[in-house]
Amino acid sequence: MTSFPTHRTRVHDARLPLHRRHSALRTCITLFAPYGFRATYHHLTLSAAIPRRLEADPDALVRAVEELHEARVLWLARAEEYAAQRRSEKRAGRRAVVNPRPWWLQSWWEGSNRAWYEDPFRHPSLRLAEYVRRQNTMLDGAGLPGCPACGDDRPLESISTGHGWVELCRGCAWVLAPCPCGQRHRFVPQTPFNWKGIWQRAHMSDDGTPNPHWARASQLDVARES
Numbered sequence: 001m002t003s004f005p006t007h008r009t010r011v012h013d014a015r016l017p018l019h020r021r022h023s024a025l026r027t028c029i030t031l032f033a034p035y036g037f038r039a040t041y042h043h044l045t046l047s048a049a050i051p052r053r054l055e056a057d058p059d060a061l062v063r064a065v066e067e068l069h070e071a072r073v074l075w076l077a078r079a080e081e082y083a084a085q086r087r088s089e090k091r092a093g094r095r096a097v098v099n100p101r102p103w104w105l106q107s108w109w110e111g112s113n114r115a116w117y118e119d120p121f122r123h124p125s126l127r128l129a130e131y132v133r134r135q136n137t138m139l140d141g142a143g144l145p146g147c148p149a150c151g152d153d154r155p156l157e158s159i160s161t162g163h164g165w166v167e168l169c170r171g172c173a174w175v176l177a178p179c180p181c182g183q184r185h186r187f188v189p190q191t192p193f194n195w196k197g198i199w200q201r202a203h204m205s206d207d208g209t210p211n212p213h214w215a216r217a218s219q220l221d222v223a224r225e226s
Ligand SMILES: [Zn+2]
Pocket: 124, 147, 148, 149, 150, 151, 152, 169, 170, 171, 172, 173, 174
């Protein structure tokens, strides 16, 4: 069985080759990704400062998996509480799931966070544990100021759908007002991205800071591929 703790241990294991530890991190993200797989990976490259060449700072992989682990612990505790609550509701004869569903059971294509799945760059800049804590607080019924996902309170970003407007959080592209037609539209990234490049951290330098020359290079890659 694929388990998060097993792969977390592998990420820590300094005797393993770095590409194996990186691939163990990948497995951890497939098992738990608060921002979706690609956006969570992109977030971790920045927050854990994972360099372009892993050899430049092998500990970055450990920082990344620990940030993920910390958030997962918070989520697990809340998910277990929720499961227990559901069991007792069912025993009491209430089988229907209350709406809204808890944040981890919502589907991305109809969720307000769809952009995170369609553009790996658009996600909250919060540490993952902080995001999970925010979501859990709201699930408990507390209202929080600003964008529900990231707390950003700047004026919204308006995107035309051709027949209406969608209002998005400027920070993380969370949908605050959907298109009046009622459909959930695809989010089209402003600049095309090259996932392979992001996966290989072309957007990062060897010192763990964002690569200043990257945007142009990635667009050239995209042009070459098409
Ligand atoms: Zn936001």
